[in-house]
Amino acid sequence: MSAPSFSLVGLGPIINRWKYFVAGAVALAALVSIVVALLLPNFYRSTAIFIPTNPQTADPDRLLEDNVEVRSKLELGGRAEDLDRAITIGESQPVAEQIIRKFDLYKHYKAGTPGDDASDNYVLSEFNSNLSIVHNERDAIELAFMDKDKNLAAAVANAMVHVIDSVNQQLTLENRRTVLDLYRQRYEYLSTSFERSRRELVGARRRYGIYGLEMQGRYLAKQLVETEAALRKAEASGGDVAGLKRVLRGLTRADGGNLLNLENYVQGTDSVTMFTTRVTDLQTRLIAARSAYETAELSIKGRISSVYLVQKAYPATKKAKPVRSLIVLGSVLLTFVLSVVFIALLELYRYNRPRVAQLA
Structure with missing residues (x-):
């Protein structure tokens, strides 16, 4: 005898027979997900937008034209190398450690004391997961930081822009001093x-x-x-x-x-x-x-600034995550699918067990 073919149409009667089990599982999942979603803390995102300038245009060796006229203008060209340099600086570990020390994020993240490898790695990981530096389609850089404290998130984002500006200036400062001499x-x-x-x-x-x-x-x-x-x-x-x-x-x-x-x-x-x-x-x-x-x-x-600040970071007025309705809906749907798969496999096992016994 050939084995019976499987069809989704046959799930209807199976689900109907197990409707109380499926309904209970879905209801339990909804209840648990609601409780978990309500217990999750709110995270707020603050974003600063800036355009990096070409630091060479602020160098003394670029200020003279024909040895007569002195100029000191900054170019806002949004060159690819300027954007990449600013993003690289912002994502570097020395900058992260400077911000962590400034805002005492060891205490904020409850990571323990500085100097311990586990604590250091945890704080850096937590900091980097909350930081986002991207090059948008308008040739500007969007620096966003997310935290449970919306005021801290805005302060960290603004401090990051300041540190990027400072490090960017340091890249040409030694050369500028040599030219000045x-x-x-x-x-x-x-x-x-x-x-x-x-x-x-x-x-x-x-x-x-x-x-x-x-x-x-x-x-x-x-x-x-x-x-x-x-x-x-x-x-x-x-x-x-x-x-x-x-x-x-x-x-x-x-x-x-x-x-x-x-x-x-x-x-x-x-x-x-x-x-x-x-x-x-x-x-x-x-x-x-x-x-x-x-x-x-x-x-x-x-100390001419090497970035043009388009938008300062401000404390967010609404949370960025979690999306509680999505958490509840996802949990309910996942529980429903898993319940259907479980009862389908259970029915298939019950159906095939007598046949296996007869063949034996």
């Missing part, structure tokens, strides 16, 4: 060079008696022309030729007694022009270097 050395070098060149210019002016190239050149040329003309007239008319020759010698020779003379003027023009150009160039570069150094120093001392 280079700016300081550059400024000091230009300051020394400017002062040395300025003294050389003053010395050249004193040596050659040149203080205004254009005006003194005009004056010297005018005096030479007038003296030479007077000398020619004196030679023709028998005037004071010797006196005019002394005057002309003083205007043309360095040993003639005049501070301003043609010989010194010609010799000193190139030197004074060179030193003047050098001092002007150094002055321009010195002003730019001083501005760059002051801006870089302000950038480091100011």
Whole structure:
């Protein structure tokens, strides 16, 4: 004889015969699940949303453009590497341990004393299970923390954003200090060079008696022309030729007694022009270097934030879990299915037992 085929239609009569058992099991499951759901504590979720910036745009070595204009703008590009870096920092163990110590979560989670491996592992596991850091579809980061205390959940989420910002800044802080030292050395070098060149210019002016190239050149040329003309007239008319020759010698020779003379003027023009150009160039570069150094120093001392906070975490107004109705409904359905499977297997066993005995 062939074995009877199994059909779901045949479950109806079976369930009807065992209806009191199934109903009792379902009712008991509903009662137990209701009690358990009511005893479960409420958990609240607080979420902070922020956009990480590119920390390189706040570095002193990126603040200069063409060595003239100083800028310090932050880019909110939401680059993939910036998002990944912020998420990696937030999920790192040092950050978790810092938050755990700050809020004394050993006591809050009733995990025992710090330093014990079991306690440490339990607190870290509990903390990580309640923490969520995700990159949303709008290229921002949503940092959520869940806890039975809604105020603590909001405080932890906000503290996590602050720690991520602080660690993100530390990644470039050493490089920024090195660049700042280079700016300081550059400024000091230009300051020394400017002062040395300025003294050389003053010395050249004193040596050659040149203080205004254009005006003194005009004056010297005018005096030479007038003296030479007077000398020619004196030679023709028998005037004071010797006196005019002394005057002309003083205007043309360095040993003639005049501070301003043609010989010194010609010799000193190139030197004074060179030193003047050098001092002007150094002055321009010195002003730019001083501005760059002051801006870089302000950038480091100011500790520009590396994240743009879109939404601060606030205490939740409604619980995130548990969903008590879902717990009760799931328990009832699971109990009903298991009850049906149990009575079906039991009926099948009862049906097959006589047949096995007859075959034996």
